[in-house]
Amino acid sequence: MADKVDDLDARILNLLQEDARIPLVDLADKVASSRSAVWRRIQKMEEAGVISGHTVLLDAEKAGLGVLVFAQVKMHAHSRDVLPDFMEKVRGFPEVIECHTLMGDIDFILKVRVRDVQAYEEFFWNHLSQIDGVREINSSIALTAVKNTTKLQVVAG
Structure with a gap:
């Protein structure tokens, strides 16, 4: 993958950062692309290290780390x-x-x-x-x- 992301990659990444558990069909609809194209893009970005993992964000204070x-x-x-x-x-x-x-x-x-x-x-x-x-x-x-x-x-x- 090139060092730069294109417009579709950027839209995918911005939406995934808001909700990493967004269903693929919803993500594809929001970026106006097919599910298979979006899935391939995500796979390429994971392989290239652009997407380095999936995680859960915690509220530090509610988790006892205030x-x-x-x-x-x-x-x-x-x-x-x-x-x-x-x-x-x-x-x-x-x-x-x-x-x-x-x-x-x-x-x-x-x-x-x-x-x-x-x-x-x-x-x-x-x-x-x-x-x-x-x-x-x-x-x-x-x-x-x-x-x-x-x-x-x-x-x-």
């Missing part, structure tokens, strides 16, 4: 061993739902979900701050989600 923390991590050094070790350890923490490397003053930003502030404090002291090479961690607790979506606006081209 505290969202953004942790900015600075490392002591950027050696061959320190950064990969940090990334490997972070991947193993279920509290960390996202981790990104950054350019600039901060090396990593982590999105952490926990039940309460005490749970974050325990995670901070017993796990995150114990990773070799961590110099500084600045944590910010989110108060209100102004926008929280997983939907990407896919456009053709």
